[in-house]
Amino acid sequence: xxxxxxxxxxxxxxxxxxxxxxxxxHVLGCADRARIAADALLDxxxxxxxxxxxxxxxxGYAPSIARTGMHALDGARFLQQxxxxxxxxxxVAHHSCAYLEAELRGLSAELGVWSDEQSVLxxxxxxxxxxxxxxxxxTTVHDRIAEIRERYGPKDLVSFFIKQASRELIAAVERTEExxxxxxxxxxxx
Numbered sequence: 001x002x003x004x005x006x007x008x009x010x011x012x013x014x015x016x017x018x019x020x021x022x023x024x025x026h027v028l029g030c031a032d033r034a035r036i037a038a039d040a041l042l043d044x045x046x047x048x049x050x051x052x053x054x055x056x057x058x059x060g061y062a063p064s065i066a067r068t069g070m071h072a073l074d075g076a077r078f079l080q081q082x083x084x085x086x087x088x089x090x091x092v093a094h095h096s097c098a099y100l101e102a103e104l105r106g107l108s109a110e111l112g113v114w115s116d117e118q119s120v121l122x123x124x125x126x127x128x129x130x131x132x133x134x135x136x137x138x139t140t141v142h143d144r145i146a147e148i149r150e151r152y153g154p155k156d157l158v159s160f161f162i163k164q165a166s167r168e169l170i171a172a173v174e175r176t177e178e179x180x181x182x183x184x185x186x187x188x189x190x
Contacts, residue, residue: 004085008052011082015062022134023061029136030054033128033187037176040183046121053091054128056084060092070105072098076114090114091122096129097165104157104164120179127176130169131187141173 009031016024034054038047059065060075067074076093080086094116102111116122130141139147145166152158162169180187 002048004048004052004088005055007084008055008088011079011084012055012059015059015064019063020061023058025136026132026134027055027058027136029132029138030057030128032136033132033138034124036185036187037124037127037180040185041120041124041176041179049085049087049091050121050124050128052084053088053095053125056088057092057095057125057129068105068107068110070098070101070107070111072096073102073107073111086114087117090117091125094122096126097161097168100165100168101158101161104161120176123172123176123179126169126172130173141170145169 012027013024016027031051031054034051035047038050042050056075056079058071058075059078060071060073065074065078067077072093072095076089079089079092093111093114099108099111099116102108127141130144131139133139133144133147134151145162148162149159152162177187
């Protein structure tokens with residue numbers, strides 16, 4: 001199972017490190033955040049799954065992989081083709097409230113191939129993504145949402161999506177942070 005993490009890093013590095021170095025930095029930061037949650041909240045199998053999904057969650061941005069304009073869907077499809085576990089594919093497909101973006105893009109049926117597991121692990125993945133800056137640093141969910149809206153601009157579909165998704169994203173982050181506090185883990189922005 002540990003081979004899954006090695007494979008995730010290898011695939012992500014191959015497709016993101018050179019073509020999208022800033023995205024690669026974000027993914028590495030997400031992996032660091034995921035490890036915090038994994039160590040505190042999950043068993044060994046789920047920890048490996050979480051870290052792997054964090055490393056692969058943005059693979060669909062890679063120019064060699066992007067097809068539909070929806071990176072979560074493109075990433076999950078690619079990962080399925082290279083036989084990454086179904087669970088990791090589903091986590092990538094549904095990361096950070098992707099179903100709302102799918103609705104806006106008319107891709108709900110395509111995304112519906114995978115189920116959103118709505119679990120502690122899924123919340124932790126969303127937390128890792130939504131508390132990591134584009135450069136891999138640590139941030140708050142509110143600052144991350146604001147950064148996304150600013151980066152894409154007021155007329156972009158992603159800005160509209162993130163505004164719609166913010167309540168669910170914040171709730172997942174808050175649930176994870178409460179779980180981390182209960183486990184005595186320091187996760188805060190430094």
